Amino acid sequence: VPVESASTPAAPRRRRADAERNIQRILEAADEVVRRDGADASVEEIARLAGVGSATLYRHFPSRMALMEALFSGRMEALCAGARELAHQADADDALEVWLRAMVSHLIEAQGMLAALTMQGVVESDPEDNFASGLAIALEAAEELVEEALHREVIRADIRAHEVVDLLVGVCMAVDRVRHPELQPDRRAERLLDLILDGLLLQRATGS
Amino acid sequence: VPVESASTPAAPRRRRADAERNIQRILEAADEVVRRDGADASVEEIARLAGVGSATLYRHFPSRMALMEALFSGRMEALCAGARELAHQADADDALEVWLRAMVSHLIEAQGMLAALTMQGVVESDPEDNFASGLAIALEAAEELVEEALHREVIRADIRAHEVVDLLVGVCMAVDRVRHPELQPDRRAERLLDLILDGLLLQRATGS
Numbered sequence: 001v002p003v004e005s006a007s008t009p010a011a012p013r014r015r016r017a018d019a020e021r022n023i024q025r026i027l028e029a030a031d032e033v034v035r036r037d038g039a040d041a042s043v044e045e046i047a048r049l050a051g052v053g054s055a056t057l058y059r060h061f062p063s064r065m066a067l068m069e070a071l072f073s074g075r076m077e078a079l080c081a082g083a084r085e086l087a088h089q090a091d092a093d094d095a096l097e098v099w100l101r102a103m104v105s106h107l108i109e110a111q112g113m114l115a116a117l118t119m120q121g122v123v124e125s126d127p128e129d130n131f132a133s134g135l136a137i138a139l140e141a142a143e144e145l146v147e148e149a150l151h152r153e154v155i156r157a158d159i160r161a162h163e164v165v166d167l168l169v170g171v172c173m174a175v176d177r178v179r180h181p182e183l184q185p186d187r188r189a190e191r192l193l194d195l196i197l198d199g200l201l202l203q204r205a206t207g208s
Numbered sequence: 209v210p211v212e213s214a215s216t217p218a219a220p221r222r223r224r225a226d227a228e229r230n231i232q233r234i235l236e237a238a239d240e241v242v243r244r245d246g247a248d249a250s251v252e253e254i255a256r257l258a259g260v261g262s263a264t265l266y267r268h269f270p271s272r273m274a275l276m277e278a279l280f281s282g283r284m285e286a287l288c289a290g291a292r293e294l295a296h297q298a299d300a301d302d303a304l305e306v307w308l309r310a311m312v313s314h315l316i317e318a319q320g321m322l323a324a325l326t327m328q329g330v331v332e333s334d335p336e337d338n339f340a341s342g343l344a345i346a347l348e349a350a351e352e353l354v355e356e357a358l359h360r361e362v363i364r365a366d367i368r369a370h371e372v373v374d375l376l377v378g379v380c381m382a383v384d385r386v387r388h389p390e391l392q393p394d395r396r397a398e399r400l401l402d403l404i405l406d407g408l409l410l411q412r413a414t415g416s
Binding site: 131135156159162163165166167169170171173174175177178180188191192195196197198199200 | 339343364367370371373374375377378379381382383385386388396399400403404405406407408
């Protein structure tokens with residue numbers, strides 16, 4: 001039967017395309033619901049908004065933590081993928097600063113989400129792996145941005161990308177580890193980043 | 209028997225004084241041996257150098273980790289206790305910087321020791337408690353030093369002591385968490401501290 005034999009090799013490819021479209025929809029829906037509800041985001045609502053059944057959602061993301069990890073690592077990849085473009089915009093002397101602010105904001109939100117889920121007894125799939133892969137992506141973006149900032153002479157000449165990443169990681173870890181219940185984590189992190197940028201940048205492109 | 213009845217109430221006090229002298233001797237010996245041999249320091253050698261038996265040492269410090277924790281928290285207390293005096297020396301405009309450099313050096317050494325012992329399978333007695341008590345001591349010292357630095361106008365006027373401590377903690381945690389096998393942890397930490405101090409201090413009292 002020629003029709004069947006023609007469609008058979010195409011079927012797995014079509015199934016893969018369907019699956020990828022579903023994953024994409026689920027992550028977009030999760031992005032929206034998590035922005036509104038944080039760690040309390042309802043997985044059922046995410047499935048509904050994505051237009052998929054709960055079974056489909058759980059097939060791709062077996063746990064709430066798996067879904068959150070995919071969401072936050074996707075956001076970070078997008079932030080870092082955008083860094084190259086940002087770095088080379090003619091009028092973006094502050095590209096490194098803009099990226100660092102976005103990274104701090106993202107990392108503090110991810111940290112808060114992780115803490116909330118951990119308090120609910122949910123366990124991160126592989127903290128070491130997640131950290132290492134996030135770090136590698138961030139370092140690549142930082143290299144792009146620092147190189148361009150050096151070229152434009154908007155940053156001290158002796159700085160290295162891995163030092164910028166160390167400082168970024170340090171800010172987020174300090175906010176996570178040193179408790180100040182009366183201060184907002186994101187405001188604290190922004191402030192620490194400001195203090196650091198004042199030492200790194202030769203002219204501050206944006207005020208704080 | 210009058211002699212016995214006179215000596216009896218004094219005995220517990222004398223035993224306490226003996227015990228404290230022994231603890232002091234053991235910690236001084238540990239300080240010396242650990243400076244030379246790091247995490248491989250022999251507990252037997254420490255007892256010998258202190259002039260006490262191994263049984264006495266183990267009665268006061270039941271494990272190698274207990275001894276190291278006492279040694280490093282003692283060093284940190286000494287560093288922080290010295291901060292008040294340092295802050296008020298007439299010619300010490302760089303007191304905060306001197307203290308921060310000493311703290312970073314101390315914390316990186318303590319971190320290395322902890323990592324080495326952990327690799328040997330030794331477990332820290334209570335990481336949360338140790339961190340919290342160290343933090344409280346550091347914050348008190350930083351408050352003294354920052355207040356004086358503000359008074360002398362050698363630091364940006366909007367800085368707060370808890371922010372300085374956050375940055376200090378961040379430097380040490382980043383060096384611990386982000387691996388750079390080809391770089392010395394203490395050199396990395398000094399460099400990150402330098403980058404931060406360039407943003408905080410209005411005039412650098414010492415070069416780097």
